[in-house]
Every structure is written in structure tokens, then in C-alpha cells.
Amino acid sequence: MGMSGLSEHGEGGLERGAVDLQRYGHALMGTFGVPMRVLTRGEGSYVWDADGNRYLDLLGGIAVNALGHGHPAWVEAIASQAATLAHASNFFATEPQIALAERLLDLAQAPTGSRVFFANSGTEANEAAIKMARKTGKGTIIALEGGFHGRSTGALALTYKEAYRAPFAPSSVTWCSCLSTMSRRWPMRWRPMRRTFRRSSSSRSRVRRA
């Protein structure tokens, strides 16, 4: 029995997947419209939908699930890390992070001096590429006709399709000082937090030991 609490057929005789997609339409923003199917599980190269149909997964999460679904070694690696240490921010390094970067440099046979930048998504990787191009002082970025680069605003600025790009073109930003407002208005119980904010820019590298 799934999360909707329906066993075989839902309201009005609809199949489980159709019921879930109705719920999707009510609960999630329609950025891509309502999806075609609800997938419930995967195994290797196959996925199953909410109505029990099996499919050969030729999409792979749009070319990101190169290892397929549920491989025991992959599951073990994720479960073991989750049980050991969760997200650590970029204030701290972790050993698996360093080992993976070294392995990638090795596999890519990257020239001496190369470095890895980890990103959470394709769009963030493209943002990093845009920033790196800017940082080297290059004024022009070349993007392919028909290309899509992700949903963040920098990546959208390179996206060919006007309907995706135009509504999110850069607009002007007004900066207002949050800390000067806080210094006048923060209640006593928040004052230690305010001191931390002020210190963090000058002493980021200092880490307090427990």
C-alpha cells in the first residue's frame, strides 16, 4: 500500500499512478507540467511504475544514473556514508571528498595543477563554468543554438529557447543593509548570533574545538 493509502484502484476507479499524478498536480509547482508516470522502484536498468508496469530505463535520470538503480555496492556506499557523516558544508573537508577528487583527476589524466569543483547539479556546474570564464577576464561566452544549460538564472541566460530565457533575464537589484538594521532592532536574546555573523567574515578559518 502506497502513501495515498489506496491498494489497487483509487477514487473513481482510477489506477494508482493516475491518482498519484492528480496529487502531484495539486502539491507540486507545474514547472515541467505533470509527468507521464509515477515511478516507484528500479533495479539495474529497469524501473517500475505505480501500476506495476516494468520499463527498460533508457533515460537514466537524463543521463545521470550511469550506475543504474539499486546496485548493492552503490547502496552500501551511500548508506555507510549517511551513517557516518552527513553534509559538512564547505567550512570543512572530508576524506571521501578528497579521495574522490584525487580519483577523478587520475581518471581524467588531468594536467598537473588541475583541480576539481564539486557541484550539486548540472546547472550549478554550468554556473561555475560561467564564473570561471568571467574570472579569466573573457568577455564573451559561446553557447550552442538549441542548447539548454539548466534552470538557474546564469545558465538560463545562455539558454537558446527564448521562452525559457526571456522571462528570467537579469533585472536590477537593490541592496539593503541587513546588519545595520539588526544592530538597532535585534532583541537581547539574539545578540550572540549577531556577534557570530560579524566575526565570521574575518575569522572563517578559526574552528572552535568542542
Ligand SMILES: Cc1ncc(COP(=O)(O)O)c(C=O)c1O
Ligand atoms: C544539457 C543540460 N544541461 C544542464 C542541465 C541541468 O542539469 P540539472 O538538472 O542537474 O541542474 C540539464 C537538465 O536537464 C540538461 O539537459
